[in-house]
Amino acid sequence: MEFVLHPIGIIHSPFTEKEQTPIQASRSQAIGLVELYPEFAEGLKDIEDLSHIHLLYIFHESSGYKLHVKPFLDDREHGIFATRYPYRPNPIGISTVRLVSRQGNALIIEGVDVLDGTPLLDIKPYVPDFDLRTDVRTGWYETRSKE
Amino acid sequence: MEFVLHPIGIIHSPFTEKEQTPIQASRSQAIGLVELYPEFAEGLKDIEDLSHIHLLYIFHESSGYKLHVKPFLDDREHGIFATRYPYRPNPIGISTVRLVSRQGNALIIEGVDVLDGTPLLDIKPYVPDFDLRTDVRTGWYETRSKE
Numbered sequence: 001m002e003f004v005l006h007p008i009g010i011i012h013s014p015f016t017e018k019e020q021t022p023i024q025a026s027r028s029q030a031i032g033l034v035e036l037y038p039e040f041a042e043g044l045k046d047i048e049d050l051s052h053i054h055l056l057y058i059f060h061e062s063s064g065y066k067l068h069v070k071p072f073l074d075d076r077e078h079g080i081f082a083t084r085y086p087y088r089p090n091p092i093g094i095s096t097v098r099l100v101s102r103q104g105n106a107l108i109i110e111g112v113d114v115l116d117g118t119p120l121l122d123i124k125p126y127v128p129d130f131d132l133r134t135d136v137r138t139g140w141y142e143t144r145s146k147e
Numbered sequence: 148m149e150f151v152l153h154p155i156g157i158i159h160s161p162f163t164e165k166e167q168t169p170i171q172a173s174r175s176q177a178i179g180l181v182e183l184y185p186e187f188a189e190g191l192k193d194i195e196d197l198s199h200i201h202l203l204y205i206f207h208e209s210s211g212y213k214l215h216v217k218p219f220l221d222d223r224e225h226g227i228f229a230t231r232y233p234y235r236p237n238p239i240g241i242s243t244v245r246l247v248s249r250q251g252n253a254l255i256i257e258g259v260d261v262l263d264g265t266p267l268l269d270i271k272p273y274v275p276d277f278d279l280r281t282d283v284r285t286g287w288y289e290t291r292s293k294e
Contacts, residue, residue, distance in 0.1 A: 001266060003205050005150045005237045019179075027276075036228075042214040042240060045226030050285025053228075056203075056239055058150050067190040079192030081270040083199075084277065088189060090152045090268045092203055094241065096280055119148060121237045123228040127285050129174075131278070132232065133243055138274050139196025 009036040010104075011057060013112045019062060022113040023072050030110030031100070034120060041105035044123075048102040052126035053109075058119045059091035074144040082139060085105035094120075096126055154266035156183040158204060160259045165208060169260040170219050178247070179259030181267060188252035191270075193231075195249040199273035200256075205266045206238035221291040229286060240265075243273055 012033040022028035033054065036044065047053070064087060070076065071083040080088055092115065101109040107123075143147040159180040162168040169175035181202065183191065194200070211234060217223065218230040228237055240261065247255040254270075 001154055003152045003154075003266070005152060005239075007148055007150075008236050040214065040228075041238075043227040045224070045229065046287055047226055047229040049284065050229060051282070051284035052280045053242070056237075056241075063246065066271060067187065068192060077192070078223040079194055080190040081187075082197060082272055084271055084274070088269060089155050089190075090203070092152075092239070093271055094201070094203075094271070096278060098280075108292060117149070122235060122239055123230055124231055124241070125285060125288065126280055127231070127288055128280075128283055129288075132280075133199045133245075133273055134276075136273060136275055137196065137197070138272060139199035140193055141272065141274055141276075147162060 004007045005121055007121060009034060009120040011112065011118040011120050013054065013114055013116045015114070016116050018115065021115055028111045028113045031114045033109040034109055036105045038105050041092050044064050044102060044105070047099065050099055050125050052072040052096055053099050054124045054126055055095045055097060055120060057093050057114060058121060059086040060119055061115060062086040062091045065089050073146045074140060076140065078140055090145045091120065152268055154205070154268060155183060155187045156267040158202065158259065158261050158265040158267050159259055160262070160263045163263050168262055174260045175260045177259050179256045181254040181256055183252045191252070194246065195273050197246055198208050199243055200241045200246050201271045201273055202244060202267060203269040203271070204240050204248060204261060205268060206233040206240050207210060207266050207278050208262060209233040209238045214238055218283065220293045223287065239268065
């Protein structure tokens, strides 16, 4: 079984090298630009009323994967599905960013953590009722070796 | 440009009809089973130490999309990217669920909100440092017509 996906736009960011890229959106204050292809612009109606959105995208510079990896924040190996490491069987990333403003088919965002030119797959609203969990245990992340 | 994705497993749930399916994982206490294909089982190492995980999957019974939709929780039309409606240009869903236990290549989860047989694309750890946002405005969702 396979599924074919087509990007709906491009994420522009200040990061042109993997080494420069922040480890996660919540640690970044970088400003980025989501350029939606014009044929999808109508799908942004009312998005300007949201403060935060999820971006789903392809890790386009990550090809191949291993099932055990050393994530950026630790010196121990963990299963790929217990980490956010970008080399994954399906190289899809999620970042939650602050929506600064909308200009037609473009969104100005704060907290971008992806490479410039990243292919965008989807935008979803961040809704605490759906997305926020408390009483969370994060396993290795709580005893990680790096900050 | 296109990207071809292959499922890494199947999500089993009590919901065989779309009409029965909860609107979001946070409103569901239903128990489900994530069956990872055996060749990916090693990728689950250390996942049992996490309390919550994100599941990324294909809305396999949603084909086609419109750019303006009436979401389940409102009587007004909004842009598809301002909603979590399942008929999307790239029909990918995210659910955040509680991980109850791991049995080999299977995960018992609580709070499942997807149709039985849903093709699984990825599993990621839920990490508040990355995923939790406060001071959130949710636009139409705050004045929605349905609970």
